[in-house]
Amino acid sequence: MPARQTLSFAAQHALILQQNFERCFGAPLIAKPIASADLLQALQQADFALVSHGTQADPVFNFANTTALSLFEMDLASFTQLPSRYSAQAVTQAERNQLLAQVSEDGYIDNYTGVRISASGKRFYIEQAKVWNLYDQQQKYYGQAAMFHSWRWLSQ
Template sequence: MTSMIEFPWQQEAIIIHSQRILNSFQHWLGYSLLDVTGSPLEVAQALFAAPFVLASHGTEENPIFNYGNRKALEQWEMFWDEFTRTPSRKTAEAVEQEERNRLLADAGTKGFSYFSGVRITSTGKRFQIEDGILWNLLDEQNQYCGQAAVYSKCEFI
């Protein structure tokens, strides 16, 4: 395997995870994250190529990213294999951790939460996110399996 996986949406686990992301968003927010039809593979490809930043992490004690679409990988300046080994807390500076923890807990209780905040790329560039949405991911048995976040508005500071 190379250091850069160009087509992660073709992996069976990512195809399934893409459906979880979309289904969970619809469940909590009542509308579709992405208007797309087609086979599960085509849907996974469209989500990966979507015009917004989308990332998710698992349920580990120190959650690790398990998905980032192309825009997320570009935003955090990482390849897929590096991104999917990164603890999600590493994208927020220490001064932002308390607010990030509050946001994660709020979404954990309500199912989703709106957010804004400063995050940091893998090379130390800071950016301000506006109008983000964080939501709980549910598996096919409706069991909690992580959280995802999406945003379109951000500015480097």
């Protein structure tokens, strides 16, 4: 039964990611038409990085697709225990905090750039990231998500 509950949560989460992205940016996360039943798999296998975090005082990641997990060099179980602030280096933490405040106020941002750090300490620069607020089916604040197509590794 727990695997079924996890799948149900993941499928519902994928729908929330898709609906809120489309609300903010006027286009779906996945460009080609896709059945709701196939959305989670399509998001997991997308060629862009997609992550989200919850509503805790120190928000913890609750989703990452395969591309994001590869960039952050983590498995899903480890990633979903990580406070999202640890995805940025300390020197860029103030910039990240400003970004999240702007997203909270405006609902989204579509041109974020910044440095992120993987589990092994590798740094990568993300470009033109979209970050948006998430709301559940009852319009209750649900967290924030980010996606980006473009990144480059930085020399150590």
